[in-house]
Amino acid sequence: MLRFTFVCMWVAFTSAAFAQGGTGIRGKVTDAKTGEPLMVVPVTVILGADAFVETNLEGQYELALPPGTYDVRYWADQYEGVDAKAVKVADGFVTLDIALKPVEGSFTEEVVVIGTVDSKSESGLLLKRKLANTVQDSIGSEQISRSPDSNAGDAVKRVASATVVGRNVYLRGLGGRYAATTVNGVALPSTDPDGHQAPLDLFPNALLSTLTVQKTFSAEMNGAFAGGVLGIETNSYPATFQAQVKLSLGANTQSTFRSRRTYEGGSQDFLGVDDGTRQLPDSIPEDRPLTTRDPQAEQVSESFSNVWTSRTSQGLPNGSLNVSVGDTHQWDGGQAFGYLASVTFSRSDAATNADVQTFRIDDQDLMPKDLYSSEFGATHTNWGALLNAGYQLDPLNDVSLLALVSRSTEDSAQLLQGFSDTDDANFDATRLKFAQRFLSFNQLRGTHRFGADNAFALRWQGNVSVTQAEEPDTRDMLYLEDNGVRRFRQAANSGERFFSTLSDTSGGGSLSLRFPLGRVEMNVGASAQLSRRHFDARRFAFLFVGEDPALLGLSAEEMLSEENIGPSFLAEERTFLTDRYEGTQSLYAGFLSAELPLAERLRAIAGARLEVFSQRLESGSPFAQGQAPASTDRATLNPMPSLNLVYGVTEKANLRAGYSFTVARPQFREIAPFLYYDAIRRRSVSGNPDLVSSRIHNADLRWEWFPTESEVFSMGGFFKRFIEPIEQVVVSSIQGDVGYRNAEAATALGLELEGRVSLGRVSEVLAPLRLGANLSLIHSRVNLGSSQQISTSESRPLQGQSPYVANVNLGYLRESSGTEVTVLYNVFGRRISEVGFNRLPDTYEQSFHRVDVTLSQRLSEQLRLKLTGTNLLNQSSVFQQLGTDVFRYRPGLTATAQVEWSPL
Template sequence: MVRSTFSLVIAAFAGTAAAQGGSGIRGKLTDAKTGEPLLVCPISVISGGNTFVETNLEGFYELPLPPGTYDVRFWCDQYEGVDVKGMRVAEGFVARDLALKPVEGAFTEEVVVIGTVDTKSESGLLLQRKLANTVQDSIGSEQISRSPDSNAGDAVKRVTSATVVGRNVFLRGLGGRYAATTVNGVSLPSTDPDGHQAPLDLFPNSLLSTLTVQKTFSAEMGGAFAGGVLGIETNSYPATLQTRLRLSLGANSESTFRSRRTYSGGSLDFLGIDDGSRSLPSSVPSDRPLTTRDAQAEQVSESFSNTWSSRTSSGLPNGSLSFSVGNTHSWGDGRAFGYLASALYSRSDAVTNADAQTFRINDQDLIPKDLYRSEFGATNTNLGALFNAGYQLDSLNDVSVLSLVSSSTEDSAQVLRGFSDTDNAEFDATRLKFSQRFLNFNQLRGTHRFGAEDALTLRWQANVSVTQAKEPDTRDLLYLDTNGVRRFRQAANSGERFFSSLGDTSGGGSVSLRFPLGAVEMNVGASAQMSQRRFDARRFSFLFVGEDPEMLGLPAEEMFSGDNIGPSFLAEERTFLTDSYDGFQSIYAGFISAEVSPLERLRLIAGARVEAFTQRLESGSSFAQGQAPASTDNTTVNPMPSLNAVYALTDKANLRAGYSFTVARPQFREVAPFLYYDAIRRRSVSGNPELLSSRIHNADLRWEFFPTESELFSVGGFFKRFIDPIEQVVVSSIQGDVGYRNAEGATALGLELEGRVSLGRLSPVLSPLRVGANLSLIHSRVSLGQGQQISTSESRPLQGQSPYVANVNATYTRESSGTEVTVLYNVFGKRISEVGFNRLPDTYEQPFHRVDVTVSQRLSEDLRLKLTGTNLLNQSSNFQQIGTDVFRYQPGVTAVAQVEWSPF
């Protein structure tokens, strides 16, 4: 069956209206052979009117009609249609259930949904999973609402084999270049100058419809595929008028009303917007680097704000506010218009107080080198808005437009205090940082059906996105205390101001055509996606130019006061040559796939995709001294075959298998033939123009069983073989500087188990209880070979890969009182967070056991209360080297109360 979401919306809208009174026909369509419900099947009046509706995800329909006599057609793709003539409708609704017979020789288990079916419900997601051509796992807004998760990064870890490290998702133990993220089918750029993924915390849950992890490749997907693709689908318009207001208030045991580090910022910081007080002063030369010999050096030095030190304050409660409104309007001639508009604001304080140390190695023993205490305080602010609208011209043609805006800001202050073995002195270091990330995504989509029984379907989309990341005026300060004398240390990252901005504009489009060719269902298409990126950074150090060393012992604000700027201190440009670059990237692709059923219960989907990938980068800052600017220009053409097979063992069980040969490509800076400075990790990184794209063999096998529409059992396994995997290797034993190279090879092998079941199977008393669990066991190995330079291990697990990941959840629902209670458990196995070098062992992040609870209570027809608690075991995050702690902190227990008001 080939139908769009809009038709489902119209059916739901009509059904709701009918339920409130009136007359017409209602019933259910089922498969005469299996009894399975038939979804998205058209029921149309062929005489006496022109009304048209479709069955919903459970096979039910409601066709509102005024009293009269009608001829009605019931039809489904690959089923024998039924015309019922002379149906008489009086007051009220006439019940009419029909069981349609499959067309002789047709594959009766297959339902191909070309449009995006409304899969917010768990049953809808499982139905989509059952009918899909690829191995996939999903979580929808219905399941997300039962958890305390606040954004896509929190929610996706509930999916089998998915973990989150920092802001990035790891799929089947693979992250970075091996785990792609798409929004409505379009890949988005990262807001990290050196990163691979679009940060998931830019997508608050109030804007999400579904999160789907595609685990096997098909020709319609982008070719950069290894661990999988996380597909984010945004909310669509509701069937009837709906407004929703959510207000939440929360507290964290480590931050709320507790002392935390902060500093004096701008007047708009509460909105996550810099008011300009952190901007680069206008007096700074824009055509040349600033030097202490510059005639305006003193004036420019005084123009920088004189805020260097942190202060303490009490953390405030966390809060959020969101609002949404949507509706669908339909007309009798088949036209319809739907829309959804939503907005979100959230703010939270965070405290991370950690004990940390670094080591040197003596024989096989770790000897403490630097021991320190880290006090980190941050305020995180999120602003988001979404507008989604669609227009159905008639039952065969519809278009929709989406605009998404999201901004995320972290305003932080950090103080480190301890002993430095390198300096043989006590030290205290301060960093003040304001980091803002912004995303604007816009998309126009259309679906058009032609021919008898809509045999030909044309789908197209065009998109434009803007991504920005800004770090205005990051300040670093370092003091050493030797024999009780505390002095400012003039060194790299001390007395330094850092300003950076990244802008990435991407655009493109795609078109596909699905049509039958005899017994084969063909799908052909093409796409183009281009991205233009600009990164600029400038850094300035305040140098001691005076003669009185006592000045170095003053507090920072006094030391860099107007009286001392000039005679004792001057700012000088320390921008690196590679602090500025322009990058261009394009992917032109074409694909063809064919779906055929050589046996009654067997589906084969074979396809091929070809991508032409171009990457150009030019680097060189006009504010830096040194070597000439460098550039790189690479073009590759990659063919990618795929084969997926689905065998329906029974009406409720599938056996799936898949194979593909895909690619993983290096990023801009990884192929640049020069050294650059990683401003986030404070280390030098060397690019390698000789890097090759990695090629990956992917193989999957899965058995899945769907006892009911909301229950599932599955067992699956996967194997991946990497050719020329790109690895980050350590090239400096002193600073930990790194570079990139193609390793000899790598493998990943995994087992995935999942189950969801209602305990009503055991006893009717337990019917309100549902439980679910998933477990992933993953083994990976990368061989760096003899050219591994100073890395400690020639062979090790992939960085960030957990050997096991487990999720367990239990939900109690009492419909009569509107009560729902959910308990969730998540744990991951220890994983490498930092690769060891110069005989130092790898640093492992230890397992983290997380228990969360959500209680939802309906207070009235339009008011609901939701209470959540996270990390109830109060687990600590711990990083170790050979069983010795190197970094440990308490995330704390968080409790949130949320009120949701839906007057319509």
């Protein structure tokens, strides 16, 4: 994003210069076929003077020349050069606009310009990738606009070796602690109390500039690196005034105008806002746990809303709205101010009807255990706002401010119906849940150039982020059929209400100085990042205290009506000790790297990073009974070396190699010496204070060829060796309770292939067609050794890792009519979703083939229509154990129409 900021400032400076007086030649260079401006085009005076200039981002140029007659040459890679003869300059500036014709079917020698690039465009990203010191892959807003993807989680799966499991990204088959996410270079905490990653659906595509997957480590990066780092770059301000409105409407075959599960909520649920209906009642004591003997027990029990049962309603169409405006203002002296403001809102209904089956092992054979159906309905809403502003004091100094806010809500109802082998009865269970997540990210940063030839570059940034997650009043209710009579089952997760809040505040900064030292380019810097997390939850269960068991056969609302509260039912506190904890974390780092030429075409980037990391966690809810608080305090010192080699095989091809030794650290709850309850998976999780950080050897090799500015072919491989990797293992055969252990070792080996090409190479008739594809083949193996516990397999692939991932896209572009069509295909190989235990085999999510299509049509200069279809194969998602289905559902086909209006 810093490079893009420099682009905007460069445009501002050159544009400001155009307003000054004098004599010479000025104009604009464009593509004769498309009319688009051409940036960084050399404009050279070949007769009459010795002058040279390059066009800016808008294709504009200006040559200051004294009165006279001149010959001027305009030339760009893959365009026919133009010589303007005998151009006479007298008073003022002569305007000379030039349109260059593309060279069809031939390729001239590439001119590499070291400078800023348009990081949103495909060609700009490829140039950035070619010049980078590390192995990386990117996707920009230009490519994202050609897909039906609605947020960062949807878009990142188009990158080689990236898959999305739930809300989390897996890079090279590695997820969780092994795949970090950053925003403008700063790591964000997760909104999941037990999770590792910031959920990607908090970032609507309207706020994104680029998604970059950094696949090799360098000393400037955070040392918690294994699978890679997903870098999210937010949109920056445009060089000229822009205003845009996007409105979309869509439908899904499984949810829109179809029956789905829902429940009676609040008056503002449509906007994803709880109006207070679900808040913790004021009558609940705040100084002690609630018991049935409490004098206020009846009053408190009556203060909860008496809504327990789901109902059905028709799903509404999906919709979204995005409004953005931005501009850059310039003044004499090189000063400029740019801004971009964007607001987005989206809402969608979802319905998932699934068949679920569980098994037990009997003489090495799978035997049916539970068989039931699941009806799940949810409404997702997302609010987002971005403000990006920058001020250029002069061409060498600039400062920018970013403020990003995102709020996401899932309002859901679920009904399970079937047979339970554990209870030997038919059952129906209901869960009502309203979960909301919030992210606020603020960053101030600056760049300053000074010294001889402005060779010193000082970069700094400071950041503050706040993430919050709230789950107000999640309700669980379970009924069993007893002798043909449906009765309330008083047990864990039945007649219970759960309230939780999570907040994580993080702040820090970094400083780096880049400078030449002879032939070596040095980079030295330091950073600090501090965070504090607070989690608080309370749980309440309604207990039967009466004498008439017939009440247990009533519906939930009748059973827990006001007249039955008190004499027959009372609420009691069921809060766990670990339902309140306070955690602090600090990371201090320093780094030094050097880029040095080893030969004419070979350069090395060697570096070292030193990190001091500390964690402290204290747990203990005053509302839990019969337990003692627990605490954990630990610190580590980690040195991390790195070496990247880049060999320019030709002007258009690179051979890259990299090695690094990095770290993966345990999270707060993984080291806490107590049990906590995972409400999502219905199992207990135990922390382990004896966990140690994993160390990872990373090795990469890649060959890449850039035949043109928009084409690439690459082939690469990677190898990773994990020392004492942290694994989640099953420790109880009853409920599948899990804990964390350091396994002995693990390895991951992969091959990555990618190609993007214009089919005009085959025939001129096919010139409007572009083809892109990438394929990743990954093999991993974890050896649990002594930490196997009761896990079925001592050696297995990494959980969530797909053995192969492939993407194919075919695009058609007709500039004259403004028509663009893109067909996209994505597939991943089967992967372990749940690790087997007590002789039960691992559960595998089966391969899923997805085909999407996008049609974009320009209706006028201000109006564009975009039609998309996703999951056109309408394939089901299937999870299996030993080839037998345990979970199956159909996500459905989605069609969306979007209108994009740019009034100016």
